[in-house]
Amino acid sequence: MCATCGCGSDGKTTYQLIDKNENLEQTHGHHHPHEHSHKHEHGDKHDHPHTEKKIIVVEQDILHQNNLLAQRNRGFFDAKNILALNLVSSPGSGKTSLLESTLNDLKGELEFVVIEGDQQTNNDADRIAATGIKVTQINTGKGCHLDAHMVLHAIQSLKPKDNSVLFIENVGNLVCPAMFDLGEKERIVIISVTEGDDKPLKYPDMFYTSTLCIINKIDLLPYVPFDIEKVKANAKKVNHKLEIIELSCTTGQGLDIWYKWLKSKVLLPDLVY
Amino acid sequence: MHELSIVMGIIKIAEDYARVANALVIDEIELDIGTMSGIDMQSMEFAWTQATKGTKLSATIKKVNSIMAKAKCIDCETEFEIKNYYDACPVCGQHLIAIIQGKELKVKSLLVS
Structure with a gap:
C-alpha cells in the first residue's frame, strides 16, 4: 500500500526506477475511494420512505482532484527549485531522441532526472538510462x-535533487495529455516535419496549452511536403504566445537554440550570504 | 479517450456528495461543459454508459449545459463567439485573442433522494 495516499496495489499503472544502484518496482492503484465501512443508518424501526428529493449544489471542477495534486507537485518543485518540463507530442515525433541529445550534451552542466510515460515497455527508460x-518508467x-x-x-x-531539471515525457498522444496538469513549469509540444503542417489546427488543445513548440527533424525538409512557415503560422493562430524552435536531433542543427532556451529557464536559487 | 477519466472524476464527485448527504439515489446530475473544454460529447456518452454501470449514477438522468465559447480580442477588445482556437477577431481580423468562456468542465448540482 502507498504510504502517501493509501492507494492499493491492485491497479494497472506500474512504476519502475531504472537505476544501476537500486531497482525498485512499485505498483499503485489509481483510485482513492477513501471509503469507510460504517453505514449511515439509524436504529429506529419506523417506516418513512426516503423519497423527498433535494438539490445538492456541487459547483466542483471535474479535474479538481488532478489539479490539486498538480499544485502539490508544483509546490514541491518550487521548494526544491526544480524545473519540471512536460514533453507532449504524437508518437514518433522524437521526444526521446531530443532527450537523449540533450542529456548527453548537457549532463556536465545541469543535473537531470527523467520520467518516461508509455502504455507498455521500458524501452524509452532504457534509452535514457544508457545516458x-x-x-523512472511509468507504464499506464x-x-x-x-x-x-x-x-x-x-x-x-x-x-530529484535541488536545482535539477525534471523532464516528463508524456504518453505519445496529441489529444488527451492536454487536459491534465502535472505540475510542470512549462509544457513543450514537439512536432516533426514528417507530420502534416496543419497539425496545430487539427489538435489545437495541445498547442494552446503549451508554451514552447519544437519542430523536429528539419534535416528531412527537402524530402517532405511540409511547409515550415505554414506550420508556424498555424501554431501562432492557435496560440499567439507560443515560442517556436526548429531543430534536428540527427544533425544537431538548432540544438544550440534549444539549449539556450532550456538554460534560460533554469533559475539559480537566491544565494544566502 | 480521456473522456473516460473525466467520467470517472464525475462519478467520484457525485458519489462523494451523495454519501455526505445520506442520499440513496442520485436522480439527476447537472454538468457544465464548455464547447472548448476538450470534451468530445460522443466519446463522453460512450464512456458514461460503460463507466456508470454498477455505480450510483447507472440510472441517473444527465443534464448537460453546453456553454458556448467566447473570446475577447486583445487588440480591439471585441467580444465574440468562437468555435475554434484559430478563429480570428471578426472586427480587426487578428488572432490575438483570449478565451473568456467555454473551458468549463464541472459538476454543477445533483438532485438526490
Whole structure:
C-alpha cells in the first residue's frame, strides 16, 4: 500500500526506477475511494420512505482532484527549485531522441532526472538510462495520458535533487495529455516535419496549452511536403504566445537554440550570504 | 479517450456528495461543459454508459449545459463567439485573442433522494 495516499496495489499503472544502484518496482492503484465501512443508518424501526428529493449544489471542477495534486507537485518543485518540463507530442515525433541529445550534451552542466510515460515497455527508460541519467518508467497500461498522481509516485522513487531539471515525457498522444496538469513549469509540444503542417489546427488543445513548440527533424525538409512557415503560422493562430524552435536531433542543427532556451529557464536559487 | 477519466472524476464527485448527504439515489446530475473544454460529447456518452454501470449514477438522468465559447480580442477588445482556437477577431481580423468562456468542465448540482 502507498504510504502517501493509501492507494492499493491492485491497479494497472506500474512504476519502475531504472537505476544501476537500486531497482525498485512499485505498483499503485489509481483510485482513492477513501471509503469507510460504517453505514449511515439509524436504529429506529419506523417506516418513512426516503423519497423527498433535494438539490445538492456541487459547483466542483471535474479535474479538481488532478489539479490539486498538480499544485502539490508544483509546490514541491518550487521548494526544491526544480524545473519540471512536460514533453507532449504524437508518437514518433522524437521526444526521446531530443532527450537523449540533450542529456548527453548537457549532463556536465545541469543535473537531470527523467520520467518516461508509455502504455507498455521500458524501452524509452532504457534509452535514457544508457545516458547515465536516473529515470523512472511509468507504464499506464491502457491509459492514454499521465496525470498528476502518477507523477507524484514517480517522484517518490526518483528523489530529484535541488536545482535539477525534471523532464516528463508524456504518453505519445496529441489529444488527451492536454487536459491534465502535472505540475510542470512549462509544457513543450514537439512536432516533426514528417507530420502534416496543419497539425496545430487539427489538435489545437495541445498547442494552446503549451508554451514552447519544437519542430523536429528539419534535416528531412527537402524530402517532405511540409511547409515550415505554414506550420508556424498555424501554431501562432492557435496560440499567439507560443515560442517556436526548429531543430534536428540527427544533425544537431538548432540544438544550440534549444539549449539556450532550456538554460534560460533554469533559475539559480537566491544565494544566502 | 480521456473522456473516460473525466467520467470517472464525475462519478467520484457525485458519489462523494451523495454519501455526505445520506442520499440513496442520485436522480439527476447537472454538468457544465464548455464547447472548448476538450470534451468530445460522443466519446463522453460512450464512456458514461460503460463507466456508470454498477455505480450510483447507472440510472441517473444527465443534464448537460453546453456553454458556448467566447473570446475577447486583445487588440480591439471585441467580444465574440468562437468555435475554434484559430478563429480570428471578426472586427480587426487578428488572432490575438483570449478565451473568456467555454473551458468549463464541472459538476454543477445533483438532485438526490
